[in-house]
Amino acid sequence: MRDIFVTFIVFASLPLIIKHPVNGVLMWIWISVMNPHTQSWGFATTFPFAQIIAVITLFSLATSRTPKTLPASGITFALLAMVLWMNITTLFAIFPAASQVQLAKVMKIMLMSLVTMVVIRRREDVHRMIWVLVISLGYYGVKGGIFTVREGGNFRVWGPIGTFIGGNNEIALALIIAIPLMRYLQLSSDNRWVKHGLTATMLLSAMAALGTYSRGALLAIGAMIVLMWLKSQQKLLGAFVILMFAPLAMLYMPERWTERMDSIADYEADTSAMGRINAWHMAYNLAKDRFFGGGFEIAEPSVFYLYAPNPAAVHAAHSIYFQALGEHGFIGLGLYLLLGVLTWRSASWIVRSSRDDPELQWASNLAKMIQSSLIGFAVGGAFLSLLYFDVPYYLMAAVVALRALTEQRLAARKAEVAR
Incomplete structure (x- = not known):
């Protein structure tokens, strides 16, 4: 069923890609970042979705009237x-x-x-691209966060097998990249349910990152949180949230997680x-x-x-x-x-x-x-x-x-x- 679902989405998008190449870029990002076909078990796991999308996107770009020059940057x-x-x-x-x-x-x-x-030029296109990135990585953040909470942090979180983010360290870093993007979408939305949903996604993604047992991710999430706080216009509220959530999240993790994080200082051993x-x-x-x-x-x-x-x-x-x-x-x-x-x-x-x-x-x-x-x-x-x-x-x-x-x-x- 998952194979058919992913295949249907990809092939249904092809007419939209031909109509405008930006749709092809968004589909490419979804396929290459989320790798939804890896969540199935049949023919879709090896089907060349990315290649098909890339070829149709390049064809659309070549035949469309949209500008085809790289921005001078x-x-x-x-x-x-x-x-x-x-x-x-x-x-x-x-x-x-x-x-x-x-x-x-x-x-x-x-x-x-x-x-x-070349093709991402309008505000709407940028916003849609951020949504695609957040959905693609947030899926694993929610899934991994629920797993971490349910299992008491006793088992590691892993990413989709055979992808850039398949390892525990790699999926942790990907989630750390995604959390600030979730915050941007939250700031951009007027819908309170979207805001609440993104809050839950950020918290679960943070728990999933901790649940990977990645020591590098702990350093990265610290750097990311500090910069997010420095860039925030509500520093007092941000500090309160960080001081409330961070200690609770770490206390929730088991002793062997703490021991692994402590080994950062004793890297020579x-x-x-x-x-x-x-x-x-x-x-x-x-x-x-x-x-x-x-x-x-x-x-x-x-x-x-x-x-x-x-x-x-x-x-x-x-x-x-x-x-x-x-x-x-x-x-x-x-x-x-x-x-x-x-x-x-x-x-x-x-x-x-x-x-x-x-x-x-x-x-x-x-x-x-x-x-x-x-x-x-x-x-x-x-x-x-x-x-x-x-x-x-x-x-x-x-x-x-x-x-x-x-x-x-x-x-x-x-x-x-x-x-």
Whole structure:
């Protein structure tokens, strides 16, 4: 039944995608982030829904009258530069065949991220995209939160198998990214039932993140909450909610959860933590030795034998920063950091520029919440190999659209004053 349901939704959306490519981008985000087909048990689990949606979306974009140029933004130029550099580093990859396979997967993500920047231009489109992201990740937040509460936190929460967010650490970070977006939607709604529903979803998503037993997620959720509070206009109420909920949530978790979180301070006795540090040393040594890095898929014994302090401890990078460094060298890491800095600065500009305009309050709220999501990703991503996780790139696209809309509004106001 679930297979038929997902298949019906996808194929029913195709005429809407042909009519307007923005519908294709929204469907792509739903399929690629939520992966609803993984919640079924039959033919849908392996059916190429994403490929079909991507092809129809590109066809719609090519035949529609909508603008087909990328917005002139530092974010888009930095992303294009990073995409070009990934293709160059692949030419010099240590494992060419495996690197080519991974490059093809990454380029699909980057292509659709760029398409998102092209078609998401109106306020309504940005708002709909945030709703799709919240529904896609909120589903696992509600499901995982109920599971955590029901089981007393004695079992770990996991994400959908075979996806970016399949692991416990990965789903935790995805939920941390989603919580500020839920808060934006709550601020944007006048319906009290929607507001109450989003409050419940945020609380359950937070419980689900704790229920993953992810130590990196604990640090990330702390950073995200602090920034959300700093960006809030109701700091006293926000502080009260945090001080009420956070201790209760942690007290609810069992003793073995507390013991695992306490091990953060004693990382030298943790084999998992030391394995990550060993992989970080390997990435740094490799980047020093090879200007173009090692290319994709370098977590192999032969590479660790050459560059790691402990050649026997072979691990994935477990860090977006060291993943970029090891696979694409110092230039690759620099481009990735530049992309993050430009996104942050653009969001800050939106907040400053919309401060005195009630019609831009929504843009200010969303820019603040995207910053909260990205700070959570920046902290949690320091411990996960999620360099190519697509959600942050969609948020970058949202910032590009927000800046363009803010500039249009400011230009219109200036024209009105000049009359």
